[in-house]
Structure formats: structure tokens, C-alpha cells
Amino acid sequence: MSLLSIQNLHKSYGDTRIFSDINCEIGQGEFVTLLGPSGCGKSTLLRCIAGLTDVDGGRIVLGGEDLIPLPPQKRGIGMVFQSYALFPNMSVAQNVAFGLRMQKVAKAESEQRVREALEMVELGDFAARYPHQLSGGQCQRVALARSLVTRPRLLLLDEPLSALDARIRKHLREQIRAIQQELNLTTIFVTHDQEEALTMSDRIFLMNAGQIVQSGDAETLYTAPVDAFAAGFIGNYNLLEADAASRLLGQPVSSRVAIRPEAIAFAGSGIAARIISRSLLGNVIRYRVEAEGCQLLVDVLNRSADDLHHDGQSVSLAIGADAIREVA
Ligand code: ADP
Numbered sequence: 001m002s003l004l005s006i007q008n009l010h011k012s013y014g015d016t017r018i019f020s021d022i023n024c025e026i027g028q029g030e031f032v033t034l035l036g037p038s039g040c041g042k043s044t045l046l047r048c049i050a051g052l053t054d055v056d057g058g059r060i061v062l063g064g065e066d067l068i069p070l071p072p073q074k075r076g077i078g079m080v081f082q083s084y085a086l087f088p089n090m091s092v093a094q095n096v097a098f099g100l101r102m103q104k105v106a107k108a109e110s111e112q113r114v115r116e117a118l119e120m121v122e123l124g125d126f127a128a129r130y131p132h133q134l135s136g137g138q139c140q141r142v143a144l145a146r147s148l149v150t151r152p153r154l155l156l157l158d159e160p161l162s163a164l165d166a167r168i169r170k171h172l173r174e175q176i177r178a179i180q181q182e183l184n185l186t187t188i189f190v191t192h193d194q195e196e197a198l199t200m201s202d203r204i205f206l207m208n209a210g211q212i213v214q215s216g217d218a219e220t221l222y223t224a225p226v227d228a229f230a231a232g233f234i235g236n237y238n239l240l241e242a243d244a245a246s247r248l249l250g251q252p253v254s255s256r257v258a259i260r261p262e263a264i265a266f267a268g269s270g271i272a273a274r275i276i277s278r279s280l281l282g283n284v285i286r287y288r289v290e291a292e293g294c295q296l297l298v299d300v301l302n303r304s305a306d307d308l309h310h311d312g313q314s315v316s317l318a319i320g321a322d323a324i325r326e327v328a
Helices: 042-050 092-102 107-120 136-148 166-183 194-200 218-223 228-233 242-249
Strands: 002-013 016-027 031-035 057-062 077-081 154-158 186-191 203-208 211-216 238-240 257-259 264-267 271-280 284-291 294-301 314-319 324-326
Touching (some): 002 186, 016 186, 016 211, 042 154, 092 136, 107 136, 186 194, 238 294
Parallel strands (some): 031 186, 031 203, 077 154
Antiparallel strands (some): 257 324, 264 314, 271 284, 284 294
């Protein structure tokens, strides 16, 4: 049975419809990511679940309880924002204790729980510091501890890593995932970053223009995009119209196709192509090639200098039949 059930949820701002008819079920302990471009409605959906934004229709049920009549503080939900939203005039420990003070938890228990929460985010030694004495990543860990300490039934994370630099972001996403699994805490994570979504989630809900266009685990979303939007948003697919695909593949194709860049290989013989440019992405070299009037991206592992092709060079391409996906 699902912990969170969202049924026929509607939301407009004035005449602008943000989403209509959102439906989803999330199980106890699941880590679900809402992934989609900026403005597609991810934060609004999260804020509706938290009770920070009113809905126009539909139901949100958590553990069998209808959330819509409840104010945010009665929902048993923790939320972390991109901006940390720490109180600057309070110490780390006071920030983390804030929710417990609101719940009138006794002092000794509160101190114990604050200590535990800070240890969980590896900030046990930082209790007496103030937010201005912390790095961005540390501030976000305080914000996380402040949510965890209230023992929420559901944790909502709204782009919590987006303001941090790449190295910290990677570390923190592993830390969040580890804590979430240790606590078996049902979590909804919002991001526009496909790598974050693919690496962290049990399940991804891909959103576009106020709709969930596809849901599934990372492998499903990566290997079987349902439409051109999904293919374009996840994994740099090459998208070809039917006539271009027919020319390239030398056989009739009736719909648009998506081909992943790493599913195309340079081969001794095959489809004649020419290198337009190349860029080094670290362990991968990404070539832009031209073949049969189509431009394609080709990703190959960066193994040795001998493998390098130069701009203008003629090459042959091999494309595995199973790598070619028809998309709507
Ligand atoms: P995302 O989180 O996917 O970037 P949002 O949920 O923040 O998207 O926003 C979805 C749409 O709702 C956007 O077009 C945004 O401009 C609009 N929107 C968000 N908040 C408000 C508001 N308070 N009033 C009017 N429009 C809003």
C-alpha cells in the first residue's frame, strides 16, 4: 500500500493553469524524484503537498489521512529548500531545535535529538556555530538536520543541492541518500538535473508543462524514453525525424527515432560519416559527426590518443539495431 497518494490534483495561479490532474502513489521508504525543466511545476507540487500553497482540487492522502484540511505544521512533513532558510541570529543547535520548540518537546529530549540529528549530518562539532560561520554545504546539512529532528513521515527536498558547487553537491547527494535509506524515510526530491535524478532515485517522475510524462526507475527512463521530450531531457539522445532516420539507416522508418550517443560506434565499415568536431568530457570523447545529411553525437570512451579522430576525417559508423528507439 502506498504511503502518499495524490489524486486528480489541480492548481492554477489566476488564469494560468500550473497542473491539472496529477496522480501518483509513493510507497513507504521510497526515494522519488520530480525531474523536469524549470517552470514545469515541480516546486508548486511540492509546496501543495507541504501545505505552503493551496490546491484548487483533488486529494493528497498521507498514511490514510487527508492532508488538505491540515495546516503545514500538522502534516508531519519536513521540507528543505535550495536557500537553506536558516535563522541567522540562532546557533546551529538552536536552528535545529526550532521545530521541537514549536512542538513543546521537553528540553532534555530536545537536546538529545538535536545532537543525534547533527551527528547524522556529520556536524556534531558545529552546534555552537552561527550560519555565517558555515559553508553553503554545511548550511544545507543544518537545514536537513532541522527537518530530520522532527521525525517527519515524509521529507520534501526542493533543489537542495542547486546552489552548491559540483564537488560538494556530489558528496551531499550520497549523504542524503544514505540517511534516507538508514531511516527508511519516504522522500520526494525536486531537481532539474538528470544526473542527480538518475543516481539518487528509486523512481523518477519526469514532468513537463504541469504533467507527469513518464515515471519509472533510472534505467527505464534512460533506455526507454516515451517521447521526444523524455529522450531530449535524459541522456543527450540523437533525435531524428522519420525521413532522416530512413536515409541514415538505409531502411524505411515510420516514426521519429532516438539513438543514444554511446550506442553508435566507429567501425571498419558501415555508414559513411565525417567528423565535424569533438569535445573532451573527461572519460568520454563526444564527437559531432555528419552522415546522410544528419548530424549525430557519438560518445566513445577516452582510452588512448590513438583512438582520437580529427575534424574533417572520414569514418564509418555502426549502430546497433537495439539502440534505435521509436518515439512519439
Ligand atoms: P519548477 O519548480 O518546475 O521550476 P514552479 O512550480 O516553481 O516550477 O513554477 C511553475 C509555474 O508556476 C511557473 O510558470 C511559475 O512562474 C508559476 N508560479 C509559481 N509560483 C507562482 C505564484 N506564486 N504566482 C503565480 N505564478 C507562479
